[in-house]
Amino acid sequence: EDQVTQSPEALRLQEGESSSLNCSYTVSGLRGLFWYRQDPGKGPEFLFTLYSAGEEKEKERLKATLTKKESFLHITAPKPEDSATYLCAVLANFGNEKLTFGTGTRLTIIP
Amino acid sequence: DSGVTQTPKHLITATGQRVTLRCSPRSGDLSVYWYQQSLDQGLQFLIQYYNGEERAKGNILERFSAQQFPDLHSELNLSSLELGDSALYFCASSVDEGEETQYFGPGTRLLVL
Numbered sequence: 001e002d003q004v005t006q007s008p009e010a011l012r013l014q015e016g017e018s019s020s021l022n023c024s025y026t027v028s029g030l031r032g033l034f035w036y037r038q039d040p041g042k043g044p045e046f047l048f049t050l051y052s053a054g055e056e057k058e059k060e061r062l063k064a065t066l067t068k069k070e071s072f073l074h075i076t077a078p079k080p081e082d083s084a085t086y087l088c089a090v091l092a093n094f095g096n097e098k099l100t101f102g103t104g105t106r107l108t109i110i111p
Numbered sequence: 112d113s114g115v116t117q118t119p120k121h122l123i124t125a126t127g128q129r130v131t132l133r134c135s136p137r138s139g140d141l142s143v144y145w146y147q148q149s150l151d152q153g154l155q156f157l158i159q160y161y162n163g164e165e166r167a168k169g170n171i172l173e174r175f176s177a178q179q180f181p182d183l184h185s186e187l188n189l190s191s192l193e194l195g196d197s198a199l200y201f202c203a204s205s206v207d208e209g210e211e212t213q214y215f216g217p218g219t220r221l222l223v224l
Contacts, residue, residue, distance in 0.1 A: 032211040043113065043201055043215035044154070087154070091211050097142070097167050098156035099213060 002027045002092050006102035013078055014110050021073040021086055021105045029093030033071050035064050036087040038104070044087055047073075078109045114138065115216035117202050123222045129190040132219045134202030136183055142166070142205045143185040144213055145177055149198040160185055161207070192223045 003026045013019055025033065032051055036044035048057045050066040057064050061082065063074045073086055085106045089099040114137035124130055136143050145157040156169035160179035171177075174192075179185040189196060199220050203213040 034212070036215070041199075041218075041220070043115075043217045045113070046212060046214055049212050089154075097159050098144070098169050099154075100156070101154040103153040 002090055002100040004088055004090055004100055004102035006086075006088050006105050008105060009103070010106040010108070012108045012110060013075075015079060016077050018074070018076045018078070020075070021107070023071040023073070023088030023102055024069060025071070025088070025090045027090045027092045027100070031091045031093045033066055034089045034091070034099065035062075035071070035073055036089065038085045038087055040085075047086075075107070078107075080109045080111050083107055083109045113214040113216065115202060115204050115214055117200075117216040117219050119219060120217065121220050121222075123224065124192060125224055126192055126194060128192050128223075129188065130192065130221065132187040132189070132200050132202075132221075134185045134187070134204075134216060136185070136202075136204030137214055139206065140204035140214075141183065141207050142213075143179055143183070144203040144205075145171075145185070145187050146201045146203065146215075147198050148201060148218075154201070157187070189221070194223050197221055197223045 005024045007022045035047040038044045048064040053068045065072045085104040087104045089101045116135045118133045141162045144159045148154045157171040159167040177187045199218045201218045203215045205213045
């Protein structure tokens with residue numbers, strides 16, 4: 001069964017303090033790994049899709065990387081508006097089209 | 112704004128009742144997915160429809176059912192509601208069943224009293 005584990009569960013950073021979030025996964029053939037941002041009470045907002053080991057994608061202060069067993073979401077010089085829960089999900093090559101989500105990392109940026 | 116719309120935003124009902132949640136996918140998207148998010152379990156896949164046909168099922172209870180209509184909007188029906196069904200219900204859509212990226216709607220918050 002596909003599994004996604006995210007760490008840490010929660011992270012508090014000072015504004016400008018860079019860090020990384022981890023997503024470890026077990027999947028029967030990876031079709032894609034997805035990062036979403038979710039604000040409280042809102043729907044997940046799509047950030048990135050990564051398809052193969054070594055791939056990197058960037059958007060503003062965020063950079064996502066992928067290896068064969070994990071993905072990292074690097075946050076550079078974060079601002080308070082980056083506070084949110086960051087969700088990682090995988091889609092397997094075989095089986096149905098469902099995304100398997102991790103439980104997320106709740107990120108708080110302190111001004 | 113993802114382009115996916117869901118109604119209603121909030122729903123309060125009693126145990127044993129039945130409710131219907133509605134979702135309109137992004138323009139041009141043929142696939143619709145339903146997810147449940149509760150505090151202790153995170154986002155769980157319920158069911159997928161593609162162009163009107165059921166394509167995949169997750170851990171969806173027998174008391175729950177869904178359908179996708181010819182205009183591609185979808186409805187999730189929840190019946191014989193229990194306290195534990197209280198959760199956020201999200202709809203997502205993608206261009207087709209081979210397109211990986213799913214875009215999520217704002218959700219419906221269901222509270223069963």
